[in-house]
Amino acid sequence: MSGKSVDSKRKQDSLKTDSWSLKAKGLCKTFGKIDALKSVDFDVKQGEVHAIIGENGAGKSTLLRCLYGDIHPSSGKILVNDKEIKMSKPIEAKGHGIAMINQEPLVFNDLEILENIFMGHLKQKRSKIVDNKRMRDEAVKLLNDLGLDIELKGKMGNLALAEQQMIEIAAALSSDAKIIFMDEPTASLTPNEVDNLFKLINQLKSTGKSIVYISHRLDEIKEISDRVTILRDGNLVGQFKIADISVDEMIAYMIGGTMDKFITKKKVKLDKKPYFEVKDLSSRGVFSDISFDVRKGEVFGIAGLMGAGRTEIAQAIFGIIKKSKGKVLLNGKKLDIKSPSDAIKNKIALVPEDRQGLGVFLKKEIAFNTTFAAPWEITKKLNFINKKKERDLTIEYTNKLKTKLADIYQNVNDLSGGNQQKVSFVKWLLTKPEVLILDEPTRGIDVGAKQEVYRIINELAQEGKCVIMISSELVEILTLCDRVMVMYEGKKTAILEKDDINEVNVLTAAHGFATNKEGA
Amino acid sequence: MKKLLVLLLVVVLVAGLFAGCAKAPAADAKADKADDATKTSSEEGAEDGSFTVVYIPYNTGNPYYDPIIQGFKDSVEAAGGIFETTASDTPDPTGQIPVIRAQIQKGVDVIALDPTSIDALNDVMDEARAAGVRMFCVGDDVLGNEEHREAAVIATEYRQIGYDSIEIFAESMGYEGQLAVLSATTDSPFQNEQIEIYKEVLAGEKYSNMEIVEVFYGDDEPEKSFTEAEAAIQKYPDLKGLMCPTTVAYVAAAQAVENAGLQGQVLVYGTAFPNQCREFIKNDVVTGAILWDTYRLGVVAGEFIDQVLHDGLVIAEGTKFQTSYGEAELIENNVIYAGPPLAFNKDNVDDYDF
């Protein structure tokens, strides 16, 4: 009873609020040497869905975090109702009616679901005691709107990722936010859940709320949003009414001109027999029965949506997460890989996706990083380090990749994103690998650096290495790969041969629908 | 901004350091004077009367030493000397050795030590004497290693304490009933000696109706002693007496009895300061306590050292000398007893304040 009245009251409030707006003027943000945002203008009107698109590292999330007060813009200003506001903490953004739903749900595993919904704005009785009844009533209402039935008493940690995401959305709604930022909210949702979300979004629009929506799924953008802002490498490259722009145009703007302009695939003749094989590899609860093979000189792509289990396959092969079943063969002989060091011994290398978190030691010298994965190259007996050898090798390899650096003894975090990525490459090239697994090799680096990376990939193929490339960027998949495996929720949905590799096939398979060339 | 904070904190640290040292110049300046004196004429250096005595008790924060230090100070300063005291926080050689070394380094004239170990301190004591420092034990002695110090001033003949206390207690118990002992640690020599004496005495005819049921050990830790005392009371419902040869245990036992509301049923006796037992005596929780005059110990020690340094008092068995409490004598192993035991009860407890 009371719950209903409260809820309807909330609606009226938000309806009553006379039109308001959020604007950003000339936002800039630099991380160390990298410009994440270069003077970007942005604005949201009341009751609209405004999408932001762009490739990884184009600055979408950075923009959102600035608007949410999570990070301070280096320059530029943010205005609410044309009044400039200064935010030092998210708590202040909240004060301005802004709520945020993160890419990976940030939740309190140890707390009850109910509390997860209201944490940060818990309802109290006059006695300063938390009013569980009132919150429960509101929560039930919310979850109905979202078409969920989840036991509110349960612990958050026991929910599946998708459910956690929905709870986060519920949380944002419960905070009476006027504007909600959604950073790839559908990344881990099933089509069914996505529909519910969209229903909800439309309902919110009708109640005068605004949504800022980030997604890689352009079809979704087309479906749900009113306007779209396109970013590339931190620059604002365009802002359109959704009706005025087609998906292809969006892509063109995102990658800056049509793809073949800057990616070229060097032809390499592949030998017949597979060199590196994976046979029904499984890891409990993550992915299952994955089989594929790679020939010398081949670039083998793995495509799929975020959370489809691509990275995990790489980790399983590399001995970081446990394999529950299946085997890995190199040149016909079975490999027993329990840890990365085993993998390295077997001439396998993994250039991980999270460069700064997994790829390089930011606070160590370039030389240190370059030689770290290949100790045998620079150590004498009693594993003393041969400083001269270290220097020579570092110089040789960094030059080979045209890494721009002042001094091989400077720290890696003084380098630009692209050069950091090159160091991460160099480190692995030094181990003289036969098989290279590249996880999102161009994530968050500028166009120039991307071309460099593509060049390196081509060269590696020409040197007859097996290259396995995991990528979310269609462009790369479509142009660089000889064959592509597409995954959906931990399962292989297709292996596409050269001629079948096109956007339609990849995306359909990536969304879990069989392609005509299923499992070829 | 934050850098400023850092600077501020550095300044604080520096301040802290010097605040800590602040005491130093005052105390030390005097020490230097004394020290120069000994330098100019190390042998007969004491002639100008100015001499430095450092007393090193078991540990700091131990109220037992307050009166000793007071008496020591009074007598030494009366003789025109400088009295200092310092100690470690842990009552063991780890703490005492560096402290003693520091005194040697400062070239004080006399080190008066209450040894925390009968054997671990031999080397450092020899070091001191080799460096021309007069080495005495005050309070306790290094049994079996007497050759490493010159003489020892002991508060009283501790065995006598044992005999007196058990007799007084037995009398108050009416020479009958169960008796438990709450001691310090399993290997503290003084307490163990006392317990032996109790047993020896209770073996006698007159005490045939009394028995020591068990010995508890409180490790001289307040809480532990307290728990042990309670355990003793509950374990032996017919318990009539708790004998506590250590002040910590005494307070704990008295408190436990009072808390249990067993005043009069379970008697408590043992060693304690007047200030510690006064309340309990007034509330009839205990009949009294026994100790020795710790102030007197300090005075006698001071006067003895003064006479050794300035009146050529020979340190040898049988030597007699005058103190403000009368005549004292060096007995076997150059031990001096400062005075007789001192028993407190309702009547005399208010005459003392320590």
Place this chain on the structure above:
Amino acid sequence: MKKIENKSLAKAILKPGSVLVLFLILSVVSGVLASPHFLDFEYILAAMTQYIELGIVAIAFTFILISGEIDISVASAMTLSSCFAAILYNYGLPMGLVIAVTLLFGILLGLINGALTTFTKINSLIITLGTMSLYRGLAQILIGKGSVGDFPEWFVGIDRTKVFGFLPLSIFVFIVLIVIMEVILKQTFFGRKVFAMGTNDKVALYSGVKMHKNKLVLFGILGLFTGIAGIMQISRYGLAKYSLGLGGELDVITMVLLGGTAFSGGRGSTIGTALAFLVVVLIKISMTLINMERMIQLMIIGLLLVVTIIISDRLHKYQDLNS
């Protein structure tokens, strides 16, 4: 006055190392101001031997901290080893053998900590908080309240046997160990792994570092050093006692952090720790010389620790910004 100080400090801020030098000067100055008996090389050496065990533990502790772990059970482990040795000797084993076995025992204690942390993935601080009192308690059980002594002549007095006629043997050992460990840390690839693990354990793992193995080795080394320290402790006192070195872990942590090792790991040097050892010891010496109350000494050491971590923390952030 203050201004000038601030200026010089502001300069010093630029390099973490210089803060250490500042502290060193500071401690000498305050020592000299405190007592005219302070500046006496022989005495300082002699006094140093009273804290040398902690210094030795601090060397290996530096490694652990750089690798991103911590072990606050070191003082207890040291004392437990010494008590263990004493018991062995009283069972009639020859001293030489006792020493060997004790060192192994020390390694074992370290490995227990290491195994518990690496395999359960529980924060090493919590584990060692437990073993800190476990080890101390075991020592107490082994020895009881008393002390065990009567060691052979040749063994007792490592602090009084001199090498080159002036240098106490224990200090000599200390110096040798520093040199060895500094070389391992800076010149070998093992040293690199130590830094790597502390800088970013995930990157280290991805780069093929066997985390479990290396962490175990590190805890083992620390254990070995506590064993050595334990032996030296008995040799110095001529007896073993469960309460010896109580609270030493605070001194050790202070030395290591003061020595410029980042609490978060990935940065540090044994040379720095050695200098920090000097600072702490000099301060302690001067404080003891002026008969400062022991509690106040503890307070000042505590203060030193807090201030030190604040400064080192600031400096590292500052450096990352300015590099």
Place this chain on the structure above:
Amino acid sequence: MSELVKQKKKISITSVRELGLVAIILILYVVVGLIEPRFFSFRVVMSIMLSTPILIIVALGEMTAIISRNVEVSLGSIMAFSAIIGGMIFKSNIDFPIVVVFLVATVVGGLLGLLNGTIVTLFSLPSVIVTLGTMNVYRGLMFVLMDAKQIDNMYIPRNLIKLAQPQESIIGIPYIIIISIGVAVLVSIILNQTKIGREIYAVGSNPDAARLRGIGVNKVKIIVFIFAGACSGFAGMIYMARVGYVNPVTTGVGMEFMAVAAAVIGGTSMAGGSGKTLGTVLGCILLGLMMTSISYLGIEGSAQKAMYGLIIIIAVVLEKIIKSKLGKEGR
């Protein structure tokens, strides 16, 4: 569906811990009783209960700190410090209203906690190391304050000591037990029923999420430290009532350690975000029972330290195993 099943399992497991503790306590009590029949007596139960209040109050403060992903090791010093302040007031005027002194001690504790919290949050430093330092700083301070002297029994008002005496009690339960129960109830209300209480859990469970939800993480942390300090200050008065005197060197040494042990045994996760008042109280009772049994059976007291250490290790390892069995990582 499967979630619901999981939840049931989780719920049962958490409540299993409290039940398990009760069981362990009973079993231990019975076993000791069988060895030493006199153990089965009201007096003994009473003295076990009497030995816990100080620990309970400090441990609840420690628990709060741990829930917020901090470890406070200066609580023992804070307790002693507050007790000393209280004692000095009584020494100057023994008739000073006890309630006021309780208040003063609590405030003093809170202030010392505030200092810890400020240093920790202002410089974002690990709380253990900071409090490890202040632990000694506070000891030193009170030592200077007292000029190395202790506050003797004679200066403590009888009425305070009466609080710890069975004969002075409501329906046979001494006041300090009632007080400690009161504190426990209060703490559990604060932690479970108030906004700040829940935010403390949130901060411990996932600081980043808390920050993004607009919770002032540092504010919460500081409040936690103040709270822990205040608890210890209050406990200081209980200490005076029970032990009857305060000594700047010995009082409250190792208290923080016992407190951590009690909290961890009670199921407080060192990873932060979870911990129950009831569990911690039971943990305290278990430790108190152990202490009493040890002296009762005349076991060499030296075994105690070792046992506490062992218990802590076992407790955390069990915690971990249970968590991983649930397939839920305490991040």
